[in-house]
Amino acid sequence: RKEVEQDPGPFNVPEGATVAFNCTYSNSASQSFFWYRQDCRKEPKLLMSVYSSGNEDGRFTAQLNRASQYISLLIRDSKLSDSATYLCVVNGKTGANNLFFGTGTRLTVIP
């Protein structure tokens, strides 16, 4: 079983729409969770960390459900510039810095 699993999409949504991505992770001991964004032919960039209580950054909201071992990302009022691949990322075990990356969910926002 993969450490992190995501729906690869693609998700094609109109501008202004709300879109949500989920991912599941296999290691119940994981402590650190992140969403990264990767544009075509570019490096992954940290979008936001995911905290147990959930957190929001502008139009982006991240949630963590430890009991079900899934993480979600909600994007409100989608912009054309949100088109990218979104990577769900989890650390391997308590205190470890090695991260496991999901294969990503591709989002295209359509005018």
Added chain:
Amino acid sequence: DARVTQTPRHKVTEMGQEVTMRCQPILGHNTVFWYRQTMMQGLELLAYFRNRAPLDDSGMPKDRFSAEMPDATLATLKIQPSEPRDSAVYFCASGLPITGEQYFGPGTRLTVT
């Protein structure tokens, strides 16, 4: 705006040749990571260092790959001899253990013919 830098950005080489990729982590970051990304496998961790010491290189093919940190400002990834299946984008990332966040360089796009 502190960034991870990587050289070269692109490398085309023939099978059997040695390839060396270099990375300068963000000043003050003491963990450095090497990843490989392909369409089929996604992002795979090859090796990582903390305070210049290798902590995990289990993702790296030992017979042909080697990773080192000669000093705190330079990490290297070497492939010798290179093979066509090594064609991929190689990313270096650096970070701080306390947050777990990692910041990626622009990558080296390697093509082995």
